[in-house]
Amino acid sequence: MKKQDDNEAARYFESISTDTNEGIVVVDHEGIILKVNPIFAEILGYQEHEMLGKHFHSIILCKKFPPQPIISLYPLHQFYIAEKTSIGLTFFNKQGREVPVRFRSVIMRDEHGQVKQAIGRVEQLHKMTGTDEGGVNNHAEKMWEIQQNFENVFNNSADGIVICDSSGLITMANKAFSQMIDYTQEELKERHIAEFTAYVEGTHATTTGEEVIIDEEFVTFNASRIGELNVKGYISNWETYFVKKNKVHVPVEATISVLKDKDDERRGTVVILRDITKRRKTDDELMKHRKQLEGSVDNLQEAKDYLENIFEGSADSIIVLDLSQDQKRLVIRRVNSAFEHLFGYKKEEIFGQGLDTLISPDNHEAKEKMVIFQANFLNKGETSPVALDMIAKNGNEISVEVSGALIKNNQKNTIGAELIFRDLRQRRKLEVMKNEFLFNISHELRTPLASIKGSLDNLLDGIAGELNDSQEEYLEIINNESDRLVRLINDLLDLNKLEVDAIKIIPQKIEYISIVEQVIQSLKDLADNKGLLLSIETHSPEIYLKADSDRVNQILVNLICNGINFTQQGEINVVIEDDDSQVVVTRIQDTGIGIPPDELGKVFDKFYQLKRKADEKNRGTGLGLAITKRFVELHGGSIWVKSSEGKGSEFCFSLPKGGC
Amino acid sequence: MKKRILIVDDEINVVKILKDRFVHLEYEVETASDGQQALEKVADFSPHLIILDIRMPKISGLEILGRVKTTYPHIRILVITASQKDDTHTACMEKGADGFILKPFKTREIIEKVENIIKSNVPVNTHE
Numbered sequence: 126m127k128k129q130d131d132n133e134a135a136r137y138f139e140s141i142s143t144d145t146n147e148g149i150v151v152v153d154h155e156g157i158i159l160k161v162n163p164i165f166a167e168i169l170g171y172q173e174h175e176m177l178g179k180h181f182h183s184i185i186l187c188k189k190f191p192p193q194p195i196i197s198l199y200p201l202h203q204f205y206i207a208e209k210t211s212i213g214l215t216f217f218n219k220q221g222r223e224v225p226v227r228f229r230s231v232i233m234r235d236e237h238g239q240v241k242q243a244i245g246r247v248e249q250l251h252k253m254t255g256t257d258e259g260g261v262n263n264h265a266e267k268m269w270e271i272q273q274n275f276e277n278v279f280n281n282s283a284d285g286i287v288i289c290d291s292s293g294l295i296t297m298a299n300k301a302f303s304q305m306i307d308y309t310q311e312e313l314k315e316r317h318i319a320e321f322t323a324y325v326e327g328t329h330a331t332t333t334g335e336e337v338i339i340d341e342e343f344v345t346f347n348a349s350r351i352g353e354l355n356v357k358g359y360i361s362n363w364e365t366y367f368v369k370k371n372k373v374h375v376p377v378e379a380t381i382s383v384l385k386d387k388d389d390e391r392r393g394t395v396v397i398l399r400d401i402t403k404r405r406k407t408d409d410e411l412m413k414h415r416k417q418l419e420g421s422v423d424n425l426q427e428a429k430d431y432l433e434n435i436f437e438g439s440a441d442s443i444i445v446l447d448l449s450q451d452q453k454r455l456v457i458r459r460v461n462s463a464f465e466h467l468f469g470y471k472k473e474e475i476f477g478q479g480l481d482t483l484i485s486p487d488n489h490e491a492k493e494k495m496v497i498f499q500a501n502f503l504n505k506g507e508t509s510p511v512a513l514d515m516i517a518k519n520g521n522e523i524s525v526e527v528s529g530a531l532i533k534n535n536q537k538n539t540i541g542a543e544l545i546f547r548d549l550r551q552r553r554k555l556e557v558m559k560n561e562f563l564f565n566i567s568h569e570l571r572t573p574l575a576s577i578k579g580s581l582d583n584l585l586d587g588i589a590g591e592l593n594d595s596q597e598e599y600l601e602i603i604n605n606e607s608d609r610l611v612r613l614i615n616d617l618l619d620l621n622k623l624e625v626d627a628i629k630i631i632p633q634k635i636e637y638i639s640i641v642e643q644v645i646q647s648l649k650d651l652a653d654n655k656g657l658l659l660s661i662e663t664h665s666p667e668i669y670l671k672a673d674s675d676r677v678n679q680i681l682v683n684l685i686c687n688g689i690n691f692t693q694q695g696e697i698n699v700v701i702e703d704d705d706s707q708v709v710v711t712r713i714q715d716t717g718i719g720i721p722p723d724e725l726g727k728v729f730d731k732f733y734q735l736k737r738k739a740d741e742k743n744r745g746t747g748l749g750l751a752i753t754k755r756f757v758e759l760h761g762g763s764i765w766v767k768s769s770e771g772k773g774s775e776f777c778f779s780l781p782k783g784g785c
Numbered sequence: 786m787k788k789r790i791l792i793v794d795d796e797i798n799v800v801k802i803l804k805d806r807f808v809h810l811e812y813e814v815e816t817a818s819d820g821q822q823a824l825e826k827v828a829d830f831s832p833h834l835i836i837l838d839i840r841m842p843k844i845s846g847l848e849i850l851g852r853v854k855t856t857y858p859h860i861r862i863l864v865i866t867a868s869q870k871d872d873t874h875t876a877c878m879e880k881g882a883d884g885f886i887l888k889p890f891k892t893r894e895i896i897e898k899v900e901n902i903i904k905s906n907v908p909v910n911t912h913e
Contacts, residue, residue: 564870568840571867572796575888579802582892588809611889618869 138162138244148226148247156181159242168226168249170219181245185216216247225250285377285398288384291391293317305377305400307370318396322347323366323374331374332402335409337366339374354394358383367398376401442467442525442546445532446480448503448539454479455499455542467525467548469518480544485516498527502542506531512549524549563621567614577607616748623755630673630759634783637668637677637709641699644681652689658696659685665703671783676756683753684713684776691774692717708762708779715775720768728766729754753778787813788903791830793823793849794838794865799888803836806892807899820844827853832860834883834903836895839866839873847876854881861902865890 138160142149148165152158158176166173169184176184216224227248235241279286285302289295298313306321323329323339324347331337347365354360359382366374377398384393436443442464446455457478465471468483475482480499484491491514498511510528517523529544581604583589585597592600622628638661645659652659670677681699688697695716702710720728729750757764757778768774790812792803800816807814815830817823820843827835835853839846846864853860864877867888877885884898 564868567869568867571869571888575865575867575890576796576798576802578889579799579806579892583802583805586806586892588805607889615869 146248148249150176150181150245150247152181152243152245154239154241154243158184165247168218168224168247169216170222282397285396285400287313287318287396287398288393289318289396290393293319293394296393302398305369305375305398306367318394321367323368325368325372329366329368329372329374331366331376331405332369332400333376333405333409335405337374337376339366354381354383358385364401376405436461439463439545442548444544444546445541446544447541455503457482458541464546467517467523467546468515469521474518483515485514485520485522488514488516488522491515502529502531503539506539510547515546524553560621563618567618570610570614574607574611577603578611581607613748616752619752620748623752628755628759630676630756632671632673632760635670635672635674635677637670637672637780638663638665638701639667640674640677641681641701641711644678644685645699648682648685648689651686652697655689655692656694657689657692659689659699660696661699661701663701663703665701668701668703668709669783670709670780672760672780676759677780680753680756680778681711681713683749684778687749687776688713688715688717688774691715695773708781710777710779713776714773716773719770719772719774720766721770722768725766725768729764787811788834789813789815789830789832790899791815791817791823791826791832791835793817793820793826793835793841793846795819795841796838799838799865802892803895806896810896820846820849823849824852827857827860831857834861834863834899836863836865836899837882839864839868839877847873847880850877850880850882863895863898863902865895 138149138151142160142162145162146164148168149160149162150158150165151160158179158181161173161176163173166176169176171184216226218224227250229246229248231244233242233244279297279299282299282301285305286297286299287295287302288297295313295316295318298310300310303310303313308321323337324344326339326341326344328336328338350360350363350365359380361380363379363381365377365379367377368374378401379399380397382395383391384395386392436459439461440463443461444457444464445459447458448454449456457475457480460470460472460475464475468475480495481492484495486492494511494513498513510526513525513527515523515525525546526549527544527546529542531539532541532543534540581600584592585600585604619628641661645661649659685697685699692715698712698714700712700714702712754764757780760780762779762781764776764778766774766776790807792800792807792814793816794800794803795818797818800818804814804816815826815832817826820841823835823837824844826832837846837850846866850862850864853862858881861883862881863884863886864882865886865888866873866877869887874885883902886895886898
């Protein structure tokens with residue numbers, strides 16, 4: 126292979142070296158001269174053999190130009206940059222004289238693409254004659270250099286360059302321009318430059334993908350810029366459109382200058398056109414982004430206004446707090462109008478203050494509650510509402526319900542909090558009114574019932590004479606229904622008290638077994654009347670509880686009566702379990718009709734009455750178990766029920782022991 | 786010797802019911818339907834026990850309770866009221882009531898309590 130290539134190069138060399146007026150040199154990949162033709166030797170004033178084996182660089186070394194201009198030959202490893210060159214250079218001959226040449230080079234590579242040899246062709250630009258030619262040669266050299274530079278720029282420029290004569294006809298157009306508008310350089314010659322500018326009115330496609338509207342105004346404006354050219358002699362940075370063969374418009378930035386000769390005659394124009402498609406696209410993108418951003422900003426503003434309105438419009442007081450540096454305290458940052466109104470502070474007065482500002486320094490309970498709330502809130506994010514007595518600027522106490530939410534940043538770290546204060550005074554007033562109303566209605570209902578009940582008692586006890594069986598039966602019905610009304614009134618009042626937390630239990634050390642025995646004794650008649658056995662079962666002679674004896678009494682009465690009411694035959698058994706635990710469990714077991722599984726979950730609900738039929742005589746109010754449950758819970762105990770339909774039920778509750 | 790009971794209530798039905806019952810039980814019974822009348826009867830009749838309603842026009846039962854207990858500390862007083870307010874109960878007890886029964890009452894309960902109060906020489910301070 127190598128041999129063959131060498132032969133090829135040799136043949137090529139032979140064929141061109143003899144029949145030419147150019148100097149020819151062949152170098153290897155290191156720049157060592159392999160062959161020269163006689164003309165190359167003559168140009169540099171050497172004998173052919175003197176040059177062979179020497180480094181090309183050492184032969185033509187010019188002190189004036191650094192080695193870079195002959196990069197095409199030396200160093201050869203850079204040849205890949207320029208496979209072919211054609212450049213004006215000055216070599217130095219054997220005598221040290223400058224020899225201006227036009228130098229062309231070609232790289233030869235092996236099959237692996239490695240540079241193997243390079244062939245240089247040298248054309249002497251001005252034959253040196255004698256010794257006096259220095260000045261002339263220098264001038265010519267410079268002219269040539271200028272021309273070369275221009276050609277270089279013209280051909281290699283990325284911008285389109287068009288040279289027109291004085292009438293506007295194209296004399297030269299470079300490759301960049303012809304590519305820009307899709308005509309060949311040949312097609313462009315002798316055509317008028319104006320043919321390629323945008324002048325056809327209408328909507329046209331452009332290279333940016335957007336459309337451009339060419340209208341009268343556009344054409345007039347362009348004409349005015351041309352006018353400017355005539356006056357000033359140049360136009361720069363003129364943004365306009367040129368038109369491709371396919372009528373697609375290319376946005377360009379044009380710089381035009383008038384060419385004049387030494388007599389100041391206009392000889393033509395140079396038009397430099399920069400394709401700004403990319404820039405336009407980028408601009409359009411930027412504009413789109415900008416519009417989007419502006420849209421986002423508008424949306425944000427809207428959202429902000431919206432939230433602002435909610436914040437300010439809230440009837441509840443809202444404050445926004447920042448977490449202090451030590452992460453332990455909350456500092457007020459914003460408050461709404463309702464807050465200003467309720468607490469009497471202006472926004473700016475309260476900024477930067479802690480929550481303690483809103484608590485009376487003398488109100489230790491509130492202070493403590495606030496500390497606990499703040500700690501719970503910050504640590505656990507707990508937000509269940511807390512009732513709190515706070516203080517207004519003027520010293521008035523304000524009862525509020527506080528609830529809140531933590532404010533977190535993107536990293537989920539707590540950075541602050543939002544608290545909502547609901548003024549409880551109105552609600553309290555309503556509650557007082559409701560309670561008053563309930564007490565009054567209760568009194569008004571009880572008064573006539575007292576007369577009814579008293580009359581019945583007198584009649585049934587024979588005060589007004591003997592009754593026959595039928596009369597007695599009817600009077601019993603009236604009596605039972607009156608009792609039911611009384612129970613309903615009692616329960617309603619109890620439930621109301623429980624709901625407003627008005628019932629307070631007063632836990633004391635009490636002996637439980639004796640209380641159970643008393644209750645059983647008092648209900649013995651009721652059980653006996655139905656033929657039921659009522660008994661107590663326990664291993665402990667006495668058990669001490671920490672409880673409110675009246676309420677414990679009520680719990681037992683309610684549950685045992687319930688058992689009696691729903692049992693037709695058998696027994697009610699009260700089992701008291703006292704083991705080592707902290708609570709005493711009481712089980713009230715009956716052999717009654719039981720509770721269907723689907724109703725088990727509802728028996729402790731307010732006003733829930735089982736579908737099962739209780740004794741007509743002792744119909745409940747639907748409130749008994751709800752109240753009983755509350756009483757148990759107020760003691761810190763719990764209540765539950767088990768039942769097997771048709772076999773009986775077991776109501777169980779636990780109460781805390783009272784220690785010793 | 787028959788024991789004397791004064792029944793004070795602006796509800797004439799209640800007065801009649803209780804009077805019939807206690808007459809039947811062979812008590813000597815006087816009645817009053819307002820506070821003024823009650824105070825006069827206390828002086829004239831000198832009852833062993835007063836069954837006293839609380840909510841009455843002109844002079845309230847609570848005031849009568851106070852006055853009677855100040856002037857005649859030996860007269861026993863059993864309060865019967867339809868008011869379920871906790872403070873009513875407390876106030877009665879503080880003014881020295883010997884018993885407290887919520888209306889509507891079980892007649893048997895009233896009889897039991899009246900008998901107990903009259904029987905005991907020491908003031909009986911129980912309720913319900």
